Amino acid sequence: MYCPLCETVDTGKVGTDQYYCWHCLIEFNINSKNKINIYYVEDDGSLIDIDVP
Ligand SMILES: [Zn+2]
Structure with missing residues (x-):
């Protein structure tokens, strides 16, 4: 799997x-519509949704 960033x-x-x-220290997944969602992982483990243009 390639990193989208x-x-x-x-x-x-x-x-x-x-x-x-x-490299980016991010998590990402691909939903059923082939849209990639990217999340930045906070120090406490919570995920911050990152919008990619
Ligand atoms: Zn990356």
């Missing part, structure tokens, strides 16, 4: 259809 393949799967990029 930096486009490396250096990502890991962290859940069902959920991936983590070790």
Whole structure:
């Protein structure tokens, strides 16, 4: 799985259809409409939704 931000393949799967990029330190998933959702992971583990143009 490619990272939608930096486009490396250096990502890991962290859940069902959920991936983590070790470069950007973000999580992302792809929904049923093939839209990519990107989340920044806070220090406390909470996810912040990032809108990508
Ligand atoms: Zn990345």
